[in-house]
Amino acid sequence: MNTVKDLNKWANAHTYITLDLLRIALGVFLFMKGISFITNIQYLSDLISPIDKIGGGMFLIHYIAPAHMVGGIMIAFGLLTRWAIIAQLPILIAAIVVNFMGEMHQQNLLLAFIVLVVCVFFLFYGSGKHSADYYFKMQK
Structure with missing residues (x-):
């Protein structure tokens, strides 16, 4: 738990509008x-x-789209960003793996890899200072 607090303190001290x-x-x-x-x-x-x-194909169809929609909203507002990104990681890893198992789509592979890298960054960085998480934390 201290690690998450330390990461949040570092992120809030080094926040930039471009990262938000x-x-x-x-x-x-x-x-x-x-x-x-x-x-x-x-x-x-x-x-x-x-x-x-x-x-589990039907399960995947019913998991991927809602996870992207709900997770996208949460990430955009900075609400429980790390949890939303954790829900995205299996989808993004599977998107990369599927490119190697099936027909190779270089654009989809590159896009999935870039989004995965950005998600991993925000998994460690957190939501930043201009987010709902920071706002609710300051309301205490």
């Missing part, structure tokens, strides 16, 4: 990706087809 804008852009991107998956469910089904042989 990056966090908001990540959240909006994930939200829009979730909307895209909801509106085109066949595309999502085709994306997860290489790992559908393992089982």
